[in-house]
Amino acid sequence: MSSALLQLEGFCVSYGPVEAVHHVDLRVDAGEIVTVIGPNGAGKTTLLSAAMGLLPSRGRLLLGGEPMARISVEAMVARGVGLVPEKRELFGEMPVEDNLLLGGFSRWWRGERDQRKRMDEVFAIFPRLAERRAQLASTLSGGERQMLAIGRALMARPRLLMLDEPSLGLAPLIVREVLQVVSSLRQHGVSVLLVEQNARAALQVADRAYVLEMGAVALQGAASELLHDRRIIDTYLGLGGRAGEAATS
């Protein structure tokens, strides 16, 4: 089997004495959209944050088959991994363009000076952002803010984009629009690791899925098969497919 773009082996994350993610094995191959679904508190954000180097972890993380000796945000960004955090963390008092340019800063720092060209490529993916290039980020709609957060991460030209709950707080139609763009990223050479509570929407755009329950992988497989799995339907695809509501009610 060829080397995965990202591979986690026996990956564990703890908050003090409490282990929140237990021995997770996961892979994302080049060109894949992989989703991690699961109820509130399952450990999805913790897993993603630790895989980006924002939290300490145990176990192994390999990029392109090479184990990372130390997982830091700088090292992950330099190796072509980007994260769009759940809170989006935009600079509200800055226009769309400046938010995007800041996303390209790590490349600029390394001597690359083609940020304007890259911004035009991002605008081609998100035409709605191009129309609003001078608008302050704080005045964008929820969907536009999510697109800007993704666009900003794309400015660093990642090979793998990790997205934490891009559907959060968005109306169903907008969720579909945002996730369609996410699934189109592979045409631009970007693979995706998508953490979602909206199981139905995530399974509809992903190739493969992992179901995380209480910090451990409870189930995994082709997204198209999990969409028809009785256990997934009963637990996660109830009214609206909001995993947390189904699993905690």
Ligand SMILES: Nc1ncnc2c1ncn2[C@@H]1O[C@H](COP(=O)(O)OP(=O)(O)OP(=O)(O)O)[C@@H](O)[C@H]1O
């Ligand atoms: N900073 C923290 N300190 C201690 N425990 C934490 C911290 N952040 C999260 N946890 C705990 O770790 C577990 C996993 O939380 P996490 O936020 O990763 O879950 P999640 O699957 O992303 O949930 P949600 O979908 O609600 O965001 C939970 O039990 C949570 O209470």
